[in-house]
Amino acid sequence: MTKRLQVYQTDALVVTFDPNVCIHSANCVRGLPGVFDPSRPKWVDLGAATAAEIVATVAKCPSGALKVVEAGAAKPAAESLPAGGPVQIGVKPNGPLLVRGRITVTRENGEVVERESCSLCRCGATKNAPFCDGSHNRIGFKSPS
Numbered sequence: 001m002t003k004r005l006q007v008y009q010t011d012a013l014v015v016t017f018d019p020n021v022c023i024h025s026a027n028c029v030r031g032l033p034g035v036f037d038p039s040r041p042k043w044v045d046l047g048a049a050t051a052a053e054i055v056a057t058v059a060k061c062p063s064g065a066l067k068v069v070e071a072g073a074a075k076p077a078a079e080s081l082p083a084g085g086p087v088q089i090g091v092k093p094n095g096p097l098l099v100r101g102r103i104t105v106t107r108e109n110g111e112v113v114e115r116e117s118c119s120l121c122r123c124g125a126t127k128n129a130p131f132c133d134g135s136h137n138r139i140g141f142k143s144p145s
């Protein structure tokens, strides 16, 4: 089941969180624990840091689950990448494949999903195939050596 996109907004920023592609790297939690605190019911508090700090932290989200739009911008910078542009794929040690660039993924059930900056499972334990859902942490996945 697809989870809804979460939207958090101030006069300066709009931050979105797509729980369907989060890999639970916790870069946001470690980077700005006052802003990103999963122990709170409303886990994002944009008033707890400056806009620049939030933009810098969101940029470190490896899955693309977090995106930010600054006031006056039409789209997140990542969404301005051209269709058919370059795609880069990296490997997160003991984790997913990290994709940067626009891609179209066809799920096993035929659903077509367009993504940028997504993470693809390589451990086989995800419940959101082919996307990583952080299950590699739960099962203790180790990269083949």
Ligand code: FES
Residues within 6 Å of the ligand: 023, 095, 096, 097, 120, 121, 122, 123, 124, 125, 126, 131, 132, 133, 134, 135, 136, 137
């Ligand atoms: S690599 Fe993350 S769930 Fe499989």
